[in-house]
Amino acid sequence: MNFNVFETFAGIGAQHKALSNIFDNPLLLEEYEIDSSIEKNIVGTSEWFIHAIIGYDSIHHGLQEDFTIENYPNETSDTKFFEDLENETAENLDYLISYFKDHVLSTNSKDPYLNMHKLKYAKLKELYIAMKRNRNYGSVVELNAEDIKDNIDLLTYSFPCTDISNAGKGEGLMGGTRSGLLWEIKRILLQMEEAGTLPRFLLMENVKMIKSPKHKPGWDVFQNFLTSLGYGNTMLDINALEVGIPQSRDRVFCISELHGEDDSFIDIKSHSSNSYGLYDGDLNKFLNLDNPLYEDEYKSMMPNDTASRREILEQSKKLNHMDKCFTITTKADRKPNQGIFLCDQNGNIVKNRTNRIGKFNYTDGTTIIENSNFECESEDEWVNTTPDTIPNGATKNDGVSGRPVTIPRNLTSNGSKSNFRYMTPRECLMLMGFESSDFDKMRNANLSGTEIQTFAGNSIVVQKLELIFLELLKRFSIEYTQEDIESNREKTKTIRDMFSNMKKIEEQQKRIILRAEELEDSRMFDDDFEDCFYLSTC
Numbered sequence: 001m002n003f004n005v006f007e008t009f010a011g012i013g014a015q016h017k018a019l020s021n022i023f024d025n026p027l028l029l030e031e032y033e034i035d036s037s038i039e040k041n042i043v044g045t046s047e048w049f050i051h052a053i054i055g056y057d058s059i060h061h062g063l064q065e066d067f068t069i070e071n072y073p074n075e076t077s078d079t080k081f082f083e084d085l086e087n088e089t090a091e092n093l094d095y096l097i098s099y100f101k102d103h104v105l106s107t108n109s110k111d112p113y114l115n116m117h118k119l120k121y122a123k124l125k126e127l128y129i130a131m132k133r134n135r136n137y138g139s140v141v142e143l144n145a146e147d148i149k150d151n152i153d154l155l156t157y158s159f160p161c162t163d164i165s166n167a168g169k170g171e172g173l174m175g176g177t178r179s180g181l182l183w184e185i186k187r188i189l190l191q192m193e194e195a196g197t198l199p200r201f202l203l204m205e206n207v208k209m210i211k212s213p214k215h216k217p218g219w220d221v222f223q224n225f226l227t228s229l230g231y232g233n234t235m236l237d238i239n240a241l242e243v244g245i246p247q248s249r250d251r252v253f254c255i256s257e258l259h260g261e262d263d264s265f266i267d268i269k270s271h272s273s274n275s276y277g278l279y280d281g282d283l284n285k286f287l288n289l290d291n292p293l294y295e296d297e298y299k300s301m302m303p304n305d306t307a308s309r310r311e312i313l314e315q316s317k318k319l320n321h322m323d324k325c326f327t328i329t330t331k332a333d334r335k336p337n338q339g340i341f342l343c344d345q346n347g348n349i350v351k352n353r354t355n356r357i358g359k360f361n362y363t364d365g366t367t368i369i370e371n372s373n374f375e376c377e378s379e380d381e382w383v384n385t386t387p388d389t390i391p392n393g394a395t396k397n398d399g400v401s402g403r404p405v406t407i408p409r410n411l412t413s414n415g416s417k418s419n420f421r422y423m424t425p426r427e428c429l430m431l432m433g434f435e436s437s438d439f440d441k442m443r444n445a446n447l448s449g450t451e452i453q454t455f456a457g458n459s460i461v462v463q464k465l466e467l468i469f470l471e472l473l474k475r476f477s478i479e480y481t482q483e484d485i486e487s488n489r490e491k492t493k494t495i496r497d498m499f500s501n502m503k504k505i506e507e508q509q510k511r512i513i514l515r516a517e518e519l520e521d522s523r524m525f526d527d528d529f530e531d532c533f534y535l536s537t538c
Contacts (some may be wrong), residue, residue: 002041003476005154006199008140008144008185010045010371012055012442012455015156015203017434018058018465029048032470035477041149048139049109050127051451057130058445059438064129086131088121097125102464103131109454110178110209115162126445140184145191152199153193153476157185158460162209164215185226191230201472202231202256205460210252211235223254228425232260234268240431242269246324247338247431251460255468257475268471283323288436289341290348294426298347300449302420303333309418314421316340320349325423328431330457338431340420347421425452433462 007015009197019040022028029036047053060385083091100116105127106249107113117123130136137143156362163171163179192198210219222262223233233256240249255265303309312335319325326338331473426439429452442452 001034001037001039001477002123003038004041004043004044004152005475006044006152007042007060007155008143008155008157008188009159009181010047010056010136011049011052011132012434013060013457014434014460014462015046015469016042016056016060016464018462018469019440020505021462021466022469028470035072038473038476041150042135044135044148045151046138046140047134048104048106048112050072050107050113051447052109052455053105053130053134053136054126054445055442055452056134056136057065057446058441058447060432061133062441063444071493078321082127085125091122093124095123098127099128100124105138105141109458111371135230140181140188143188145188145197146344148197150493151197152473154201154203155185155199156203157182158205159185159202161209164212166208166218168346171190172215173222175427181457182222183530186222189226189229198229198258200258200476202226202254203326203472204250204256205464206255208237208250208252215489226256227262230258231256232262232264234265235264237267238269238464238504240433240461240464241324243461243467245329245431245433245461245463246286247461248324249461251464253464253468265468265471268467268489283319283325284349286431290483294347294424295348297426297449298343298421300348300516301424302343302417303422304416304503305418311335312337313340313418313420318342318420321422325431328423328428328457332428332453338423338428342419343421344419345417415518425449425456428456431462432456434459447497483511499516 003019005015005145007013010016019042026036045056047056095118104112105116114226119127131138137147159182159378160178162178172179173182174180176185189198209215211241223235228234233254236253237250238253238254239251240247255268258263312333315335316337317326317339317342320342324338326336329336330340333340344350426436429439430436434456439452442455443449
């Protein structure tokens with residue numbers, strides 16, 4: 001029995017990763033009493049970001065050298081091309097360009113890319129194979145229910161948070177915004193309802209701002225729509241710390257079950273007991289810090305020493321002796337960020353100095369400069385230690401005794417580099433629940449560290465999904481009762497009647513307003529019509 005899953009806004013496939021982790025762990029399946037005959041089946045994905053498509057493919061399908069036509073027996077229309085894939089011919093190039101004309105894709109995840117014909121054959125071939133192996137239907141705006149040949153048990157739709165997060169412009173869920181792509185899911189679900197193929201489960205993850213006074217009304221409209229289709233919905237907040245990942249990352253989920261009850265998943269977190277065995281309160285151990293194999297990666301995350309980086313140093317959380325980091329973002333060199341590590345010239349973290357981070361206020365004769373790149377363990381060390389990192393002739397107020405200390409030249413101990421580093425893309429990916437080897441797979445696919453950092457910041461913590469999927473799989477083997485269906489039909493009818501009445505009122509208002517404008521234009525507007533207008537809107 002297959003558990004068929006379709007991932008919209010797929011990214012690098014956190015949902016796929018979570019399901020793989022579950023089904024690769026027989027003891028976990030047994031612990032949760034999940035039917036052993038169930039098998040996961042990713043029937044399709046929807047993603048338009050080209051680099052994420054390749055990242056998904058490299059994580060979940062491995063090297064493209066393993067790609068053969070035997071893996072795709074249903075692609076009969078492409079058989080000839082598959083057999084001749086390695087050869088760059090004019091015919092093959094035309095075929096690829098023609099294929100990509102039918103898809104809306106992006107190189108920056110923001111704007112459509114209109115120059116696919118300018119890409120080299122090798123890149124087009126790589127992307128084509130990734131699309132096929134991911135079963136990628138392209139952008140959600142071009143996805144239609146009739147295109148999906150398999151019945152779906154779970155549809156995931158974690159749409160962009162760009163316009164509802166604190167970091168965004170706050171434009172909300174209105175149509176035309178990136179967060180407004182949510183309404184494409186409404187369109188697809190309506191098509192599925194008409195075809196009688198609504199998924200049993202739906203899952204959404206997004207930032208907690210979706211529940212804020214500004215954005216909740218828009219979300220409520222969508223959630224009421226789900227109710228009108230017959231879904232029971234549970235809104236649930238989960239922090240990554242609750243599932244064994246040392247990252248303080250709060251996100252909200254909406255779990256929907258067809259013919260289900262509202263809030264039926266509300267107790268799901270009671271099953272989380274750190275049983276994944278991933279984290280024991282030591283961020284250093286979790287990330288395997290100061291690993292000589294990754295020294296080049298550490299050093300690559302040490303920014304140049306500039307005034308803006310000193311400001312970032314001052315305002316960032318120092319993770320050296322902390323048991324967690326903060327929300328992984330799509331970009332490291334920013335504030336706020338997920339935290340930084342004070343480090344030596346090789347990027348290895350500074351240890352055994354836990355009590356005080358000192359702040360220098362010094363002058364070169366004309367300008368007062370602030371820097372916080374000196375660490376000590378006691379007031380005595382702070383007052384009497386003379387670092388070799390401050391310009392000649394400058395004076396330092398030690399912050400403890402108030403007396404100036406003369407100190408020699410050169411601002412930092414790491415040359416032109418700051419004495420801190422950001423988290424590496426590998427570390428960020430691991431803190432989203434992926435494995436270190438997943439980073440290597442993407443690097444082997446020639447994806448940059450910057451791109452992988454973006455993937456991590458946009459992804460979902462895998463272990464949160466595991467927690468939810470285990471509960472869905474338990475319920476998946478339980479058939480609906482007729483009583484469940486009838487009860488749900490009654491609730492659905494009530495909601496639909498409410499929607500119908502709202503639409504009638506809206507249509508009536510539009511007609512009256514239009515008539516008012518016509519009368520005003522002809523100077524025939526009077527008090528009687530105005531009374532009629534207000535009565536009709538009550």
